Each structure stands twice: as structure tokens, then as C-alpha cells.
Amino acid sequence: MGFGFSEGxxxxxxxxxxxxxELDGVKKTGAKWLRILVDWSKxxxxxxxxxxxxxxxxxxxxxxRGLTVLANxxxxxxxARPSGSFLTAPPTDDTYLANFLRAFVGRYFWxxxxxxxxxxxxxxxxxxxxxxxxxxxxxxxxxxxxxxxxQWWGTVIxxxxxxxxxxxxxLTYYQKMYAxxxxxxxxxxAMHPYVYPSGISANPENAVSDTLAIRNLMVAKxxxxxxxxxxxxxxxxLPSVATGVTQxxxxxxxxxxxxxAADYSWVGPAFIYSIRDYGTSPTDLExxxxxxxxxxxxxxxxxxxxxx
Numbered sequence: 419m420g421f422g423f424s425e426g427x428x429x430x431x432x433x434x435x436x437x438x439x440e441l442d443g444v445k446k447t448g449a450k451w452l453r454i455l456v457d458w459s460k461x462x463x464x465x466x467x468x469x470x471x472x473x474x475x476x477x478x479x480x481x482x483r484g485l486t487v488l489a490n491x492x493x494x495x496x497x498a499r500p501s502g503s504f505l506t507a508p509p510t511d512d513t514y515l516a517n518f519l520r521a522f523v524g525r526y527f528w529x530x531x532x533x534x535x536x537x538x539x540x541x542x543x544x545x546x547x548x549x550x551x552x553x554x555x556x557x558x559x560x561x562x563x564x565x566x567x568x569q570w571w572g573t574v575i576x577x578x579x580x581x582x583x584x585x586x587x588x589l590t591y592y593q594k595m596y597a598x599x600x601x602x603x604x605x606x607x608a609m610h611p612y613v614y615p616s617g618i619s620a621n622p623e624n625a626v627s628d629t630l631a632i633r634n635l636m637v638a639k640x641x642x643x644x645x646x647x648x649x650x651x652x653x654x655x656l657p658s659v660a661t662g663v664t665q666x667x668x669x670x671x672x673x674x675x676x677x678x679a680a681d682y683s684w685v686g687p688a689f690i691y692s693i694r695d696y697g698t699s700p701t702d703l704e705x706x707x708x709x710x711x712x713x714x715x716x717x718x719x720x721x722x723x724x725x726x
Contacts, residue, residue, distance in 0.1 A: 419645070419686050420450040421449055421451065421676055421687060421690065422450055422452055422453060422486075422688075422689045423444050423452055423693050423709070424452075424649060424650055424690070424692060425453070425454070425455070425692045426455050426691065427457070428692065428694075428696040429454065429455065429476055430457060434475065437475065438479060439715070440693045440710075443693065443721070443726060444483070444485065444693060447725050447726065448725065449485065450484075451485060451687050452485040452486070452488070453534070453689045454473075454477065454487055454488070455492055456489045456522065457492060457493050458492065458494060458515075458518055459505045462495050462498075463497075464495075466517075468521060470525060477529055477530065487529065487530050487532065488532045488534055488575075488647075488687075488689070489526075489530050489532065489533050489534065490649070491519070491533060491534065491536065492506070492536055494506070494508065494514075494546075498515075504543075506536075506543065507546025507547070507548075508553055508554070509557075512557055512560040513560075515557060515560055515561060516560050516561075519564045520564060520568055523568040523569050524568065527568075527569060531571060531572045533561070533565055533573065534608060534647075534649055535558050535561045535562075535575070535577055536577040538580040540580055540586045540587070540588060540591040541583070551594035552598045554577070555600045556598075558576065558603050558604060559603045562603040575607070575647055575649070576600075576604045576606070576607045577608060578609055578610045578648075578649035579608070579609055581623040581625040581628060592632050593635065606644050606647055607632065607641075607644060607646045608646065609628070609629045609632065609649075610648070610650040610651070611626060611648060611651060611675060612651060612652060613674075614654065614662075614663050614667075614668075614671055615660070615661045615667070618671065618674045618675060618678060629646065632646065633684060645684055645685065646686060647685075647686035647687055647689075648675070648679060648686070648688040651672060651675045651689065651691065652671075652672060652691040652707050652709055653707070654668075654703040654704070654706040654707050656700070656702075658700060661703065662706065665719035665720070668709065668718070668720055669718075669719040669720040672709060672723075673720075675688065692708055693708060694715070695707070695711065695713040696708070696713065
């Protein structure tokens with residue numbers, strides 16, 4: 419099913435010219451997919467009132483370059499989540515999410531048909547400070563039912579799970595999701611098998627073994643026909659920090675994961691995180707995940723390996 423790129427929140431800050439420049443680079447690599455953060459908290463800041471302008475620009479830019487969009491639905495508006503909670507918390511009422519999804523699907527009916535529901539909920543940071551697979555499953559059921567009613571051919575994907583850094587391991591999370599009745603409410607699963615800083619053969623924090631374990635669980639549960647998407651892979655090019663890597667190491671890790679994924683028929687598209695560095699901090703790893711460009715638009719080693 420090919421590969422693509424994921425940009426995350428940084429894409430929401432881009433000017434029209436920078437967005438075009440990034441996606442022109444993506445197209446040159448031969449990528450077929452773009453994972454776009456659909457930030458509910460920015461779109462529906464007040465209940466029932468939507469501002470689609472930045473999302474319109476991103477989806478149109480992707481479509482015009484022949485990139486298939488994976489919509490990563492994420493982040494609850496202040497009015498729809500518990501008072502004082504972080505924006506990654508689930509809504510207080512899943513009806514709020516259902517209403518947003520109906521509006522989203524209606525607007526992009528012919529441009530988007532792939533939906534990933536949330537991001538790394540097995541980490542406290544990305545589920546409002548809680549490890550709650552049962553609550554996530556409830557939200558997933560609402561999202562699946564809503565999307566299928568509005569667009570029967572839409573593909574609903576479980577949130578990509580983080581490797582076993584903290585919180586619940588991906589395998590434990592999936593076991594609890596299945597126990598909560600998730601099986602009939604997703605079309606594909608997702609993982610984020612980052613293998614930095616030591617590479618795929620070293621299997622840092624069970625990135626590879628957790629992925630295989632979840633696949634085995636899916637088979638045992640009768641879901642062998644469902645693909646597992648790799649909705650984030652990559653590495654931060656900041657070798658001065660302990661878990662950072664050099665540009666050469668980043669390129670080797672990304673290409674090795676892509677090559678390994680291609681050997682398994684049950685793996686879906688793989689998404690490289692991300693396109694361009696969004697800063698130059700000498701200590702913040704998050705600013706250095708760009709695979710194609712550094713912050714100043716210099717082509718990185720991964721970019722050259724992918725044909726830029």
C-alpha cells in the first residue's frame with residue numbers, strides 16, 4: 419500500500435508557501451499518503467461553529483498532488499472536555515465527537531475516506547492523563563458507527579500506539595480493548611514502531627516485538643484479514659542528546675523499517691514522521707524529526723535516500 423508522511427501539529431502553523439514547498443518535496447519522493455492532524459480543538463472552538471480554513475488548505479494541497487489523506491482525528495475542544503483537563507482528554511459526551519465527525523465527513527466526503535481515531539492513547543500525555551482502554555474503546559465505537567453511517571466505505575483505524583516507554587504497553591492496551599468489545603469497531607490497527615536510537619535489530623522498548631505480538635493477538639481474535647498500519651516511524655536527528663541520532667542513522671532506521679514492513683503482507687501503509695524540522699533547539703528532540711528537510715530547508719540524508 420506504499421508509504422507516506424505524517425506532519426502532526428506543525429502543519430497547522432505553516433504559511434501557504436511553506437505548505438506547498440513541503441508537499442512538493444513529499445511528492446518528489448514518490449510517497450502516496452499524507453497523514454494530517456484533524457485538530458478538533460482548533461476547528462470547533464465553540465459548539466456547533468466550525469472553522470475549516472486551515473484544514474481546507476492542507477487537504478486541498480494534498481489532493482492536488484495526488485496524495486491520499488489519512489485524517490488523524492485528535493484533541494477535544496475546551497467546551498467538550500472535563501474542566502481543567504488537557505486537550506487530549508476524551509470528550510465528556512461522545513455525542514460531541516459524533517457531531518463533529520458528521521460535519522467533517524460531510525465537508526470532505528469525496529476527499530477523505532481514511533480515519534485514524536486519536537493518537538498514542540496508551541501514553542498518559544495523549545489521553546488526558548489516563549490509561550483507559552475501555553474509555554478509548556467507547557469513543558472508538560462512536561467514531562466507527564458515525565463514520566460508517568455517513569460514508570459506508572470509510573476505513574476506520576485504531577490510534578497508533580506508542581512503543582513501551584510508559585503507561586500501558588501496546589499489547590496490554592489491545593488486550594483490554596478486545597475485552598471491551600472493540601473487535602467489530604475498526605477496519606485496521608496501527609502502531610508507531612520507532613526504533614531510535616539503536617536501530618531495528620536492537621528492538622528498543624519492544625518496538626518490533628510489540629508490533630508482532632499485536633498481530634498475533636489479532637489473528638487469535640479472528641482479525642487476520644485486517645491490516646496493521648505504521649502511522650509513525652522516524653527518528654530525531656540530534657546526536658548531542660542521548661536518544662538522538664545522526665542524519666545517516668535516521669536514514670538507515672527509516673529505510674530499514676520500510677524494507678522490513680514490505681516483507682509482511684499484513685502491514686498497511688507506513689508514514690514517516692515528519693517532513694521538516696520545526697525548530698533548531700539544541701536540546702528539544704521533538705523539533706528534529708524532519709526526514710526530508712532541516713528547519714532551514716537543507717535536504718537531509720533521508721531526503722536524499724528517498725530521491726530528493
